[in-house]
Amino acid sequence: MRILLFTGKGGVGKSTVAAGTAALAAARGLRTLVLSTDAAHSLADAFGVEVGAEPTRVAPGLHVQQVDAQLRFEQSWAEIQGYLLSVLDVAGVDRVAAEELAVLPGAEEVLALLELRVHALSGEWDVIVVDCAPTAETLRLLALPEALGWYMERVFPVERRIVKALRPVLSRAAGVPMPTDTVFDALQRLHDELDEVHALLTGPESSVRVVLTPESVVLAEARRSLTMLSLFGYRVDGVVVNRIFPDAEADEWRAGWVRAQRSVLAEVRESFAGVPLWRSLYRAGEPMGVDALRELADEVYDGSDPLAVPAGRGPFTVSRTAAGPVLGLSLPHASLDDVDLARHGDELVVTVGSYRRLLTLPPGLARHRVAAARVQDGVLQVRFEEETA
Numbered sequence: 599m600r601i602l603l604f605t606g607k608g609g610v611g612k613s614t615v616a617a618g619t620a621a622l623a624a625a626r627g628l629r630t631l632v633l634s635t636d637a638a639h640s641l642a643d644a645f646g647v648e649v650g651a652e653p654t655r656v657a658p659g660l661h662v663q664q665v666d667a668q669l670r671f672e673q674s675w676a677e678i679q680g681y682l683l684s685v686l687d688v689a690g691v692d693r694v695a696a697e698e699l700a701v702l703p704g705a706e707e708v709l710a711l712l713e714l715r716v717h718a719l720s721g722e723w724d725v726i727v728v729d730c731a732p733t734a735e736t737l738r739l740l741a742l743p744e745a746l747g748w749y750m751e752r753v754f755p756v757e758r759r760i761v762k763a764l765r766p767v768l769s770r771a772a773g774v775p776m777p778t779d780t781v782f783d784a785l786q787r788l789h790d791e792l793d794e795v796h797a798l799l800t801g802p803e804s805s806v807r808v809v810l811t812p813e814s815v816v817l818a819e820a821r822r823s824l825t826m827l828s829l830f831g832y833r834v835d836g837v838v839v840n841r842i843f844p845d846a847e848a849d850e851w852r853a854g855w856v857r858a859q860r861s862v863l864a865e866v867r868e869s870f871a872g873v874p875l876w877r878s879l880y881r882a883g884e885p886m887g888v889d890a891l892r893e894l895a896d897e898v899y900d901g902s903d904p905l906a907v908p909a910g911r912g913p914f915t916v917s918r919t920a921a922g923p924v925l926g927l928s929l930p931h932a933s934l935d936d937v938d939l940a941r942h943g944d945e946l947v948v949t950v951g952s953y954r955r956l957l958t959l960p961p962g963l964a965r966h967r968v969a970a971a972r973v974q975d976g977v978l979q980v981r982f983e984e985e986t987a
């Protein structure tokens with residue numbers, strides 16, 4: 599099963615390209631689902647049909663779904679939220695304020711991605727295309743379970759046992775309700791399921807495509823998301839430059855745009871060196887409906903296979919060298935000055951600008967110390983040495 603994610607700045611054409619790619623896959627006879635986790639229901643508008651919160655058939659082999667993020671949020675978070683509300687109530691926090699506090703910002707979007715897990719497990723699809731919300735931040739949040747790994751494995755079960763044993767005493771003494779088993783269950787389940795989704799999306803059959811328009815501001819953001827996506831283990835296997843002005847007989851206004859776009863296009867090529875670059879012209883109208891969307895995608899991929907599984911190594915590698923094992927982490931556009939490394943138990947904490955990832959080291963490296971680090975050709979290389987006692 600192939601999973602393709604489309605991300606990019608607001609309004610650049612993510613939904614259009616995602617829908618078109620899905621239409622291409624379905625036309626090949628593959629059972630295809632395209633889903634959006636965005637509250638703005640633009641997939642339905644692009645296909646020009648009514649689409650519900652369940653997969654809706656829009657063409658042979660092609661289904662569309664707009665995940666009801668609010669509903670998923672309530673389902674996954676209800677138990678935990680209920681507990682938080684009871685604590686806040688005892689703490690004297692006003693009910694309305696408490697309800698606001700018990701909602702995690704950005705969580706809806708992440709929880710909507712849980713839908714992906716259900717579909718992946720169902721075995722009903724050959725291709726799943728995800729039309730992401732206008733920022734890649736969501737994908738970063740999926741690494742949360744990994745960051746909590748140490749806590750969830752070591753501290754959480756202990757805490758759970760202690761609370762269970764002392765619940766009656768503690769509740770009476772502190773006057774604060776102690777979380778019940780169902781709250782712990784809900785937390786554990788949420789953690790495990792999010793972890794599975796992250797594993798699915800960073801797996802060998804998944805990849806992310808960045809959609810952009812040839813404008814400096816858009817490119818700047820795309821460059822940042824390339825670094826961020828790589829840091830969190832996602833593999834970017836294509837860039838779609840959308841809404842390129844056709845270079846024809848032009849008045850001064852259009853000629854100006856053509857020139858400006860051409861120069862940004864050159865920068866895009868440089869910024870995404872090594873990643874296939876696909877293009878799509880600015881059409882005279884909005885591409886709507888299955889046929890128009892498929893035509894656009896046909897132009898985008900221009901004969902190359904839109905479903906090709908990305909070749910080469912993933913963003914995270916470990917190789918043995920004479921000087922010791924070297925961990926490689928693809929970090930395009932980062933220099934060693936931007937990167938900060940720290941060791942925390944069997945985890946390596948990699949900070950790049952405002953992003954931080956806790957990488958659980960493979961067992962072979964857990965008892966090694968960091969000997970040296972450098973960034974070469976967009977890859978962070980960390981050399982390890984056996985710990986000498």
Ligand SMILES: Nc1ncnc2c1ncn2[C@@H]1O[C@H](COP(=O)(O)OP(=O)(O)OP(=O)(O)O)[C@@H](O)[C@H]1O
Nearest residue numbers: 608609610611612613614732841879880881884885
């Ligand atoms: N190549 C193109 N030529 C002409 N119009 C286009 C092209 N690509 C997209 N559009 C139009 O641009 C608008 C925005 O596209 P789309 O909804 O796909 O962007 P998006 O990145 O998904 O936006 P959002 O961030 O709001 O989700 C739509 O009206 C769409 O029909």
Ligand SMILES: [Mg+2]
Nearest residue numbers: 612613636640
């Ligand atoms: Mg969209």
